[in-house]
Amino acid sequence: MVRVIALGFALGAAWLQTLAELPEFRWLWGLPLLTLLVAWLPEPGRWRWLRPLAWLFLAAYLGFFYAAWRADLRLADALAANWQGRDVQLQGRLIGLPEATPRGQRFVFQVQQVLTPAAQVPGRVVLNQYAIDAATPPAPLHGGDCLRLTARLAQPHGSINPSGFDYEAWLLERGIRATGHLIGEAAPAAGCSGFPRAALDRTREALRAHLQTALAEQAYAGVAVALAVGDQNAIPDAQWTLFRHTGVTHLMSISGLHVTLFSALAYWLVQFGWRRAPPLAVRLPAQKAGALFGLTAAAGYVALAGFGIPAQRTLFMLAAAALMLWLDRAGSASRVLAGALLAVVVLDPWAALSPGFWLSFAAVAALLFAGQGRMGQPASWRSWLSAQWAVSLALLPALLLIFHEVSLVSPIANAFAIPLISWLAVPLVLLAAVLPWAWLASLAHGVIAVVMQGLTWLDALPQPIWHGAEPNAWAVLLALLGAAMLTLPRGLPARWLGLLLLLPLLFPRLDRPGPGELRLDVLDVGQGLAIVVRTTGHVLVFDAGPRYASGVDAGARVVAPYLYAQGIHRVDGLIVSHDDTDHSGGALSLSASHRPDWMLASFAALPTDWVSPQGQAVLRHVPKTRPCLVGQRWMWDGVQFELLHPTTGHYRNRHYRDNDRGCVLRIESAYGSVLIPADIERLGELSLLERLPARLHADVLLAPHHGSGTSSMPAFLAAVQPRWVVIPVGHRNRFGHPKPEVLRRYLASGATVLRTDRDGAVSVRLGVAGAHLIAARETQRRYWH
Structure with missing residues (x-):
C-alpha cells in the first residue's frame, strides 16, 4: 500500500503545479469524506481493487492540498510591489558559494533583519554586485559571510516562451522570492544566526580554492571542482555542450549517481572491516553498521554539494533503505523507492518542476523493472547492456518532452564514463580536496581528461544527438507503455508492438499553417x-x-x-x-x-x-x-x-x-x-x-x-x-x-x-x-x- 500512497501523494502535488491559481482551502471538507469512504470499503474480495484505488485518490487529495498549503506560505514570503526598485538596507548571511560573473559576482542572501522601516522583504534573495569598471572589480565575498548591505530589489521575473525554461519556477523551488543588486559595497556585520551552515560554506569554499590552486590552468579544473563541492560555474559552455551531446551531463557534478556509489563504497568498506572485528560484530551486525556509515558518507557528500536539491533526493532514498534495514523490515526495492518518493515530495512539493526529479525516479524505476527477472538472467556484461537499454527507453519520453533532444551516443558514453568518473575520478577528487598532495589532483584530472577525450570522439560522429518535436501527453503515455513492453522477457507474444507505441513520440503531428496562412x-x-x-x-x-x-x-x-x-x-x-x-x-x-x-x-x-x-x-x-x-x-x-x-x-x-x-x-x-x-x-x-x-x-x-x-x-x-x-x-x-x-x-x-x-x-x-x-x-x- 505504501507504493499506492506515495504515487498518489506525488501525483497530487504535481497536479497543483499545473494550475494557474491556488485552490480555495474550503474544498478540504472532502478529505474526511474520502477517509470515511476508504474505511467503509470492504475487505479484499470481489471488489478488492476498489480499496487501492480509494487510497490512491485519498493520497492524491492529501498531496494536492499539502502542496497548496506550502505554496501559499511561500508566496506570502514576497517582496511588496511598492518596494520594487527602492533601496532597502538588510542584514543577513551569504549562503552557498558566490558565483563570479562577467560583470562582478552573484550570490544568494539569507535576510535575517530588515533595517529599512516598513520595508517588506522576503527571507531569501539573489543579489548581483557589479564592478564599477573592468579595472575595479568588487571586493570578494565569501560563503557564510555575515553582511550589512543596501540592495535594490525586484519581484521574480523571467521570460515565458512556448516549451521554454521557466526561471520563475526555478526560483520558487529554491525559495528565492526576489532578485536585485547591491548599491555600493557590503559591510561586515555581527550577530547573524546560522553558524553551522556558514561553517559548511566556508569549508566548501576552502576546498574549492585548494583544488583551483592545485589544478591552476588545467582544462578540466572546473569539472573537478564540480565533482568535489558541486560548484559548476567554472565549467565552460563548450564543455557543457559536449556533455549534453553525449548524454553525460548528470555525471559532471555531485549527482545522485555519485552520491549512491560513494555511499555504496563506504557501506562495503565498513561492512568488510566490521565482519573481521568480532567484538564489534557481536554488538552491531555488519550490515547495519555499513548502512549507518554509508548513509553518513552520503550525507557528508551531499553537504559538500551545498545540499543541492538533486543530491537531497538521493539522500532521502538512501535514508529510506537504511531505515528499513535498521528496523529489520524486509522490503522490496520498489517500496524503498516509494518511500524516497514520498519523502522527497513532502520536503519539496515543487520537485515536479525539476526535470531531475522525473529523470532520476524514472531511471531507478526502469532499473528495478529490468532487474526483476523480466529480461532473463544474462551474463554480467549483458545485464549491464540490458540495464542501459531499459534506462534509455524509460528516459526517452521524458527527454523529448523536457529537452526536445536525445543523445544517440549516450549508452556508449555512459558505459565508460560512469565507472571512470564515479569510481575513480570522484574518490580521487575528494582526496585531492582534503590532502596537501598536488599529484592527487593531477591524477584525478588525468582520469577526467581520458573521459573527455572519449566524449570528444563520440561528439565528432556525424549525428551524436537527435532533436525531436515536443510530444503531447498521449504520445508520452503510449511511449512509456511501449518502453515497458520492449523490456519484457524475450519470447512473449506481441512484445514487438512496443515499437509501434513509440511512433507517435518519434514522429509527432506538427502544427503547421495551411496554404496561404x-x-x-x-x-x-x-x-x-x-x-x-x-x-x-x-x-x-x-x-x-x-x-x-x-x-x-x-x-x-x-x-x-x-x-x-x-x-x-x-x-x-x-x-x-x-x-x-x-x-x-x-x-x-x-x-x-x-x-x-x-x-x-x-x-x-x-x-x-x-x-x-x-x-x-x-x-x-x-x-x-x-x-x-x-x-x-x-x-x-x-x-x-x-x-x-x-x-x-x-x-x-x-x-x-x-x-x-x-x-x-x-x-x-x-x-x-x-x-x-x-x-x-x-x-x-x-x-x-x-x-x-x-x-x-x-x-x-x-x-x-x-x-x-x-x-x-x-x-x-x-x-x-x-x-x-x-x-x-x-x-x-x-x-x-x-x-x-x-x-x-x-x-x-x-x-x-x-x-x-x-x-x-x-x-x-x-x-x-x-x-x-x-x-x-x-x-x-x-x-x-
Whole structure:
C-alpha cells in the first residue's frame, strides 16, 4: 500500500503545479469524506481493487492540498510591489558559494533583519554586485559571510516562451522570492544566526580554492571542482555542450549517481572491516553498521554539494533503505523507492518542476523493472547492456518532452564514463580536496581528461544527438507503455508492438499553417528581438535576439530550443536587421544550429570598420550574406514577403545610424498583414513615409525600436493603421521602453497592445479561422507567475 500512497501523494502535488491559481482551502471538507469512504470499503474480495484505488485518490487529495498549503506560505514570503526598485538596507548571511560573473559576482542572501522601516522583504534573495569598471572589480565575498548591505530589489521575473525554461519556477523551488543588486559595497556585520551552515560554506569554499590552486590552468579544473563541492560555474559552455551531446551531463557534478556509489563504497568498506572485528560484530551486525556509515558518507557528500536539491533526493532514498534495514523490515526495492518518493515530495512539493526529479525516479524505476527477472538472467556484461537499454527507453519520453533532444551516443558514453568518473575520478577528487598532495589532483584530472577525450570522439560522429518535436501527453503515455513492453522477457507474444507505441513520440503531428496562412511568433528574449515566421512549408527567422551579459545568447538559449520543440531542424532564411547586439547577438549560434539557406543583413553592405566585432563574426560564419535592399520580394506558399527599407543611399550615408538603416519587412497573406520595422527611428520612418506610404498599412505592427520616444511618430502610425501592436521589450529595462507617450499614441490609434515583458511570447496567427494573437503568459500561466 505504501507504493499506492506515495504515487498518489506525488501525483497530487504535481497536479497543483499545473494550475494557474491556488485552490480555495474550503474544498478540504472532502478529505474526511474520502477517509470515511476508504474505511467503509470492504475487505479484499470481489471488489478488492476498489480499496487501492480509494487510497490512491485519498493520497492524491492529501498531496494536492499539502502542496497548496506550502505554496501559499511561500508566496506570502514576497517582496511588496511598492518596494520594487527602492533601496532597502538588510542584514543577513551569504549562503552557498558566490558565483563570479562577467560583470562582478552573484550570490544568494539569507535576510535575517530588515533595517529599512516598513520595508517588506522576503527571507531569501539573489543579489548581483557589479564592478564599477573592468579595472575595479568588487571586493570578494565569501560563503557564510555575515553582511550589512543596501540592495535594490525586484519581484521574480523571467521570460515565458512556448516549451521554454521557466526561471520563475526555478526560483520558487529554491525559495528565492526576489532578485536585485547591491548599491555600493557590503559591510561586515555581527550577530547573524546560522553558524553551522556558514561553517559548511566556508569549508566548501576552502576546498574549492585548494583544488583551483592545485589544478591552476588545467582544462578540466572546473569539472573537478564540480565533482568535489558541486560548484559548476567554472565549467565552460563548450564543455557543457559536449556533455549534453553525449548524454553525460548528470555525471559532471555531485549527482545522485555519485552520491549512491560513494555511499555504496563506504557501506562495503565498513561492512568488510566490521565482519573481521568480532567484538564489534557481536554488538552491531555488519550490515547495519555499513548502512549507518554509508548513509553518513552520503550525507557528508551531499553537504559538500551545498545540499543541492538533486543530491537531497538521493539522500532521502538512501535514508529510506537504511531505515528499513535498521528496523529489520524486509522490503522490496520498489517500496524503498516509494518511500524516497514520498519523502522527497513532502520536503519539496515543487520537485515536479525539476526535470531531475522525473529523470532520476524514472531511471531507478526502469532499473528495478529490468532487474526483476523480466529480461532473463544474462551474463554480467549483458545485464549491464540490458540495464542501459531499459534506462534509455524509460528516459526517452521524458527527454523529448523536457529537452526536445536525445543523445544517440549516450549508452556508449555512459558505459565508460560512469565507472571512470564515479569510481575513480570522484574518490580521487575528494582526496585531492582534503590532502596537501598536488599529484592527487593531477591524477584525478588525468582520469577526467581520458573521459573527455572519449566524449570528444563520440561528439565528432556525424549525428551524436537527435532533436525531436515536443510530444503531447498521449504520445508520452503510449511511449512509456511501449518502453515497458520492449523490456519484457524475450519470447512473449506481441512484445514487438512496443515499437509501434513509440511512433507517435518519434514522429509527432506538427502544427503547421495551411496554404496561404501565416504564423509569426515574437519570442520573449528580454530587451531585443527574435521572430519566427512560418508558412506551410517554409521558416524565416527575423533577428536572433540579444547576447546576454552572462556570455550566452538568445539564439542558443531561446530561439534554437523553440525551433527544435516545433520540429524545425533547419530554417530557410535568416534576416538580421542591423548591427546591434540585442538583435544580432544570437545570429552566430542560430546559423550554426539551424544552417539557414540564405541570410540578409543590413551591415553586409557596410565597410568593415563600420561593423562591430559581433557583426564581423556573423559575416565570416555566413560569407554569402547579402544586404537588405528595398524591392527584394519572394513568395512562400501563397504568402508575400517584401523588404521596404533600406535603400542603397542609406548605406552610403554616414548620418544614418544602424537603427535607421535596418531591414524593414512587410508580410502579406490573404488573411492579414504584418509590418516588422526592427529598430528604425524618426529618420527611417520619414524615409518610408516619403517613398512607400501606401505599402505601410498592416494589421499587426511590431513596435519600432521597442517603443522608444524617438520612434512611432503619429504620421507613421496613421499610415500603418494597425489593429494590434506588439512591443518586444525587456522587463524593467534601463531604457524605460516603451515610453508612456508612445503607449498613449498606440492606444489612441485604437490598437490592442501586447508586450513581451508582460505577456511573454506573442503568437500571431493569420488564417482561415481569422486573426488571433496569443500571449504565452496567459496560456502558460501558473500560480507563481
